[in-house]
Amino acid sequence: MSTSTRTWPSIAAQAERLIELGVDRISGLPADEIRRMAAGSAVPDTGDALLVLPAKLAPASLLAPLLRHGGKPGFVVVDMPDLDDFLPIEGVTVPGTAGYLVHGLERGDEMANWSPDEALPAITGAGRTPLTVVEGIHWLLQQPDVLERNHCFMTIASRKRTAKGKLDTRTPAIWISNGTGRDGKATRNAPKIGWCWAGNRHTWLGFASAAGRLPIG
DSSP: OOTTTSOOOOHHHHHHHHHHHTHHHHHTOOHHHHHHHHHTOOOOTTOOEEEEOOTTTSOHHHHGGGOEETTEEOEEOTTOTTGGGOEEOTTOOOOOSSEEEEESOBOOGGGTTOOHHHHHHHHHHTTOEEOOHHHHHHHHHHOGGGOBTTBEEEOTTEEOBOTTSOBOSEEEEEEEOOOOGGGOGGGTTOEEEEEEETTOOOTTEEEOEESEEEEEO
């Protein structure tokens, strides 16, 4: 099924899913506060909105182990201990509220084998916005089957600045581990938060994007 035509759970159901996973404890937001936000959200007419708690409350490193694929929990690659330092890029505005909606999500399969440097201007030129890594994780918490072998995605709205103010050339991505190398055999088929160079292409990675973001809470 296309990511643009799949059936979305209601925002209230998404709130309950986050609470069931313990994201309320991670974020410090009481479960009833998350439910209140969900009840007060104005869902776009398209009905394809995702409830997201911002990185300042729910960091990617703490959400990653909640992911599941093939019965395996998600993990962050060992050479990305600074995952939470990857922040929204210039031009991507994340609402400063306790929660927000992302709508019109696409996995970006049509851009597989593009580099992040090539994909970003194409996404923004189409009037869309790339996803942050926290948004990508939230999407998979609600719809785990979006992550398919050979059809995974990058989250290029998240980048890290070096001490000199330049962009770190790593770009975050979420895919399925083969259990090789430093990942370890036990991680085979597990959701993997890793990175790729901004100028490199990968046949199994698209570029997740959305139509927009709406504040709530």
